[in-house]
Amino acid sequence: MLQIKNLKCYYGRIMAIKGVSLSVRQGELVSLIGANGAGKSTLLQAVCGLLEHWEGEIKLEGRGLHTLDSSQIVKNGISLVPEGRMIFPPLSVMDNLKLGAYTMYRRKMHAEVKQDLEMVLDLFPVLRARIHQAAGTLSGGEQQMLAIARALMARPKLLLLDEPSMGLAPLLVKKILATLVKLRENGITILLVEQNAQAALKIADRGYVLETGSVVLQGPAEYLLNDDEVKRAYLGKDYKEFYEGRA
Secondary structure, three states: OEEEEEEEEEEOOEEEEEEEEEEEOOOOEEEEEOOOOOOHHHHHHHHOOOOOOEEEEEEEOOEEOOOOOHHHHHHOOEEEEOOOOOOOOOOEHHHHHHHHOHHHHHOOOHHHHHHHHHHHHHHOHHHHHOOOOEHHHOOHHHHHHHHHHHHHOOOOOEEEEEOOOOOOOHHHHHHHHHHHHHHHHOOOEEEEEEOOHHHHHHHOOEEEEEEOOEEEEEEEHHHHHOOHHHHHHHHOHHHHHHHHHOO
16 A cells, blocks of 8 residues: 655755655554654655655555645545644634545535545544534544544545544543544554554554664564563553653
8 A cells, every 4th residue: 555665854954764664555554653753753744745855765556656746645545644633723623524525525526525524423423513613622632533534534545643642641542543443444544653652553453663764673563562672662661651640
């Protein structure tokens, strides 16, 4: 589904991604973990056409994305749930969802949009109850659900998520991650960026560990969960206490 080869990303003269190669097969849920500043969000931005300066190869189903702008990339089947949600606070829940279907409306797929709207409202019933409410008045967890639902309105083949658990209470994190498992079961391919490494790897098929712009470890999620180096850096006692103390 997604193939990245020797990706290098730049901010001015600074190389933020240093020759990363990774792949996501159709129907997989792949987790990309790493500390702040590792380059996780930068990689997603490159895939979505939101980064100007990058080198290497990014392909979706064998088609190179380097000649496409961000709107064309969405049209070709990639949706991003950005870090911080990036909803439109003054607009209603309904209007936020309709904006997610922008490329569908452009193709006169009105019946499909109506069908997809019912699908996401069934997936997140709380949004149905808040459908005419201003998005900015939703709780943090509800806003995250709205951000995911909005991305789904574009009918993605590949769903990218950037830190969906950030700032949420543990019960909401569990609910969001359970939703991602359900989406994978329904045939959506997912690339998940998460600092909560343990939670991310528990639901993933495979994982990559990114450090200072480079992949330092990769493999089946179960292998990474049991790897001594990953345990030390991300899943150890200190990490668990840090996370639980802020949950």
